[in-house]
Amino acid sequence: MAKSKTLKAVALACGLAWTAVSAQAETLADAMIGAYNTSGLLEQNRAVLRAADEDVAQAVAALRPIVNWSADATRQFGTTRSPQSNNEILPTVSNTVSANISAQLTVFDHGANQLAIDTAKEAVLGTRQTLVGVEQQVLLSAVEAFMEVQRALENVALRENNVRLITQELRAARERFEVGEVTRTDTSLAEARLAQARSQLAAAEGQLAIAREAYLAVVGRLPGALQTPRSLPNLPGSVDAAKAVAVREHPQVRSLQHQVAASELNILRAEAAMKPTVRLTGRLSVTEDFDTDRFTRGGTVGIEAGGPIYQGGRLTSLVRQAMANRDASRGQLHQVVDQVSQNVGNAYAQLRIAQASLEASDRQVRAATVAFRGVREEAALGARTTLDVLNAEQELLDARSLRISAQVDQYIAAYRVLSSMGRLTASGLGLPVQQYDPVSYYNLVKDSPIEKSKQGQQLDRVLKSLGKN
Template sequence: MKRWISLGIFFVFSVPAAGGDLLDLYRQAKTSDPAWLAAQAGYQAGIEKAPQGRALLLPTLGLSASRSGSDQQVTIPSGSNIYHYSTDTYAIQLTQPLYSKQNSASYAQGLAGASQSEFELELARQDLILRASQAYFDVLAAQDALDFVISEKESISKQLSLAKRNFAVGNATLVDVHEAQARYDIAAAQQITAANFLEVKKEALRMLTGNEPGTLARLDTKLELQAPEPADMNQWVETSVNANQRIKSQREAVEIARQEVEKSRGGHLPTLDLVASRAYSDAGGSVLGFAIESTTNQIGLQFQMPLYQGGGISSKVRESVAQLEVASQRLDQTRRQVAQQVRESYLAVINGVARVQALEQARISNERALESTVIGYERGVRTGVDVLNAQRELFRTRLSLSQARYDYLISRLFLKAAAGTLQEQDLEGINRLLAHKSSG
């Protein structure tokens, strides 16, 4: 007899004739994802901290102008006089800080803040790669699940029809018919659930890109499994110490806090400025009875020394020292968290390779088991329920294998992100694993 039951359930990954691949979706996300666009704006704002800090060390130049009216009554022994006149004054002043501990600390803070913004932007870029990849493969996994359910439903339908025919001629029991009908009804319900789940995942991708996902390139049936390189977990952890963007950003946060301590302590120290000015005054009158026009040039040093400010400066120093300790502890916490993430991601890749290999072998074994069960059913030594059970196990294995393949690819990206070495080239490498057809 024909083995159509077995042949009907074999699943083949479909390849879209046209549609976006992973890189296409990532590029769309770069132009529309609000989180990434906000990160870019935050970077533009953050890098301005450097010139703002530098400005405190550079000279300032100010121009002032005023016009005033005077009404003076002067009384002398010989009588009194009233004078009405106006005065125009113009002045320009240059101030060059020569020594200010607070300004120097603010400049160092500005440099650290700008560097921190660069690290935060790189961290956001890596996060976008991960989110785009996760959303993309979530859609593919949901599509695979739906395809598997549809294939299983079709296979059960054929088994149900066969059970009914065999029952009609006395070659099957009513149990076979009822079991096949129950399995078919369950598969129909699962198809509805899988279709809804696919729409949910498409919506997540739509939120990321701002566009309809369309037809996505599917993962090729041949997947080359690669262990992490280098194959040493500790080396990955060591790499993360100097490459991870979160650690780098937190280091700059510690530097900002350290300079805040210096700035607070600078409140006890004197400041010294070079001041140069030129002023012009044109008075339309005076108590002398005639107009006065004058030009004054000045240059000198201005020294200021705070003596007592109610204990506010000392309190600020204590506060900033405590904030420095907070930043230092957060840096240590970040290092530990990153090391943990690296180890978990490394193990996820290793286990992912082993799991995919094991499920590949399980798929082959289940296919053989199904073929044997079908033969036994044809010979009357196995029941229709046995065939349905074998079919179910095969589809479950294929579904687990599909998810394991996607999890393996995502874990590779997460490992590099945890180590701080994730680049767009890594995304291109994953994208080459997707199956494509020429549009022509």
């Protein structure tokens, strides 16, 4: 009785109550929600996206006037001697203050600044897709962590049951040895198998501890009782249909498409840099001498134009370099499209392997169960040896272990198919989370607001809510 209570306590501590469906049982969706809400990797890449948004604001600022000020106060001192002062050495002191305001506005630059804005926007769109890819990575890690804990929990339960069964077989072998029905060899075999079973139980408990730590790192908390998923996610009916979705929607493909577009714009920017630029300039200045009360005030307004004549071939080299980068981006896009299609095919293959393994292991478990029960009954009648019983029990244990792994692998493979298609996202799965909106911050900074403006003050509140200011 005491031993039974001890086993129940160990089972509870390890979370073996996951099979009971209760209100407190954690679901796979709960694990993904926890990972989405606590992922430092997502926070990092959201900050990267906000930094890319600021590139648009900086590019917009280049179309606006640039106004600078400067001021200085100067004290000049020394001595002088001249015939006018009868060659006497007299001190000289002069105190002046000057202030300047200068302004500059690009009037015409063959579209270079606007092209810079368009390039920055393409970079923002590409970075958003990179963030979607990171989100998929985080959610897939949550699925794997959840299922690995389940695998470990079931293996621990299986190994504990194995220890109990072999303990019973050892007890029966010793009783039969005492009455002379079996030899010492039978009890020794049972003792060896029991030691092996306890070693395997310790290893399974170690794997459970590792899986729990991985769950903590991904989800942000230790797992409690876990509820087995009721069904696999919805997937396309064929590999070709899934590949078609992946080529259209996978974030890595979309990110590279924006990168190619940015490369095309960079060629135009490099060509525009070879053409003249027209700027409107203005300057106001004032200088005052405190010693003589003299001052000068004035200003200038003008239009200046300029452009390169010869820079040693640097500008044409930049054009050729931009073309080469464009070609490299196109080649990378084709490569990634092929890789994404291959990943979809591989993911489907892994899913089919897991499903076939699960069906086979189900049949293996049924057959091994019948065989074990029959061998144990025959052993009770003296027709089988203890070794036969232990071997039959080991085959049943192996079959059940294979089934556990096949079932876990099936769920992981199914979600890997979703990830390979680009649909393993919080919105795609319908997770009840406060989804990060990449557009809201962009809308606040895209017009390059100044600090004291209404939009700038709203941006300050957003930054404070993010804990970044």
